[in-house]
Amino acid sequence: MAEGPELTGEGWTLQNFTGAIHRGGVGLWAWSPTRRLAQLDGLCREFWGTDATVVPIDALFARVHPEDRAAMMREWMASADDPHAYSFDFRIGEGPDARWISARGVGGETGRVGEWLQAIFLDITERKRAEEAERLLADELAHRVSNMFTVARALTAIVARDAKSAPLFAEDLSRRFGVLHEATTLATRSHRLDQGSVPLRHLAERILTPYRDGAEIRVEIAEGAVVAPNHVNDYAMIFHELATNSAKYGALSGCGTLRLDGRVADGTLRLTWDETGTPSGGPKADGTGFGSRLLRQTIERSLGGRFERVIDAGGLHFEMSVPVE
The missing domain is CATH 3.30.450.20 (PAS domain)
Structure with missing residues (x-):
């Protein structure tokens, strides 16, 4: 006589079911x-x-x-x-x-x-983190759209100050927007693993080039500082966020000085972003908005690092350290 489908004996024990749940x-x-x-x-x-x-x-x-x-x-x-x-x-x-x-x-x-x-x-940790990532992505998209308009206004003002004619103004502005597009494309392609590691200096210069006529910008990032393809977007977001805030409130809004340094030592990448000669009396980011939360999420969670930002009368000092993979 064939056995029925019911579990019996060792198959039907509290220990087995406890292990399963x-x-x-x-x-x-x-x-x-x-x-x-x-x-x-x-x-x-x-x-x-x-x-x-x-x-x-x-x-x-x-x-x-x-x-x-x-x-x-x-x-x-x-x-x-x-x-x-x-x-x-x-x-x-x-x-x-x-x-x-x-x-x-x-x-x-x-x-x-x-x-x-x-x-x-x-x-339910994994589900909650996935929901949080989805919310962050939606907020990031809205934030990026807003920042795109901010960047457009800032670049337009920078080009307009030195434009000699309407055709030259249009040509210069178009070129600057093209560079921003290239930087975004670089990050997107690398994120899809279509390219190898990207030199961090190359990425930073791509994003900062459109602002060079409006401020003195010095990028001194060591050749050994490179970004894995799956983290190019993270660093692009960081540089873009810092540049956008600077175009609103800091050195990139007019005739200031920005210095970006990067070094790798003892398994850690250290980046410093220093602004001086910023406009006096203007508003400054208070570090509590979505941009600050995006920096925190990107640097601390995605990259496993930490950062510090100090804003005072002399300008802005931003420093981050991230373990090298």
Whole structure:
């Protein structure tokens, strides 16, 4: 007689099923509203960074990202009495390594076994990061479109100051826009892995060339500083963002001095962008807008580096360091 399809014996064990759900990023937990304690299985302990099986829930709350903590605590406590299904998301930890968790279960008596309410934690970190990247891409597109108009106005003003005639003005402006287009094409082609590593000096000069008649620009980047194809767009965005801000507020807006240096030493690429002789009394970027967030996301997350920007009466000093791949 043939065996039926039902799992029996070693195939039907709690250990097998627990292993299966853990491989799917799902951890099991339970908590007691009266004693304010939580029981965590092995994967949940990994989520929370603890070796203890039974943990005070307030100790867990303290590890939740500050921006998520209040809402997460309300949802958690509401599940003690609300008999409906629930799902709420939060982060454990802070910074780029924070882990996104979705708590799911049924509250009230339906989800209770004795004094314990049982539920699951689901690791949704990769999905949340993908959503964040998608939002950043959309914001970046809108930001780039806005910056394109800013660059167009800045370049038009620079060319107009020295234009001798309308034909020469049109020719010069067209040439400058063409250089910007070449820089964008260079980044796009390299990003598609159609080319090898790109010298960082070459990329910087391509992006800065249209501004040379409006300011003194010195680019001194060592030959050993090159960019892998998959990161050309990152550096293009960084230079473009800095140049755009400079065209708005700094040296590139008129008769200032910009010096860009780059060196590789001890496995680290260091770039410095220094502006002096900037217009006095004009507005300055405050470092809180999307452009600053784009720099932070690009340098810290995509390139794994860090940066510092100082703006004062003397001008702007920007420095970044990135590990060399």
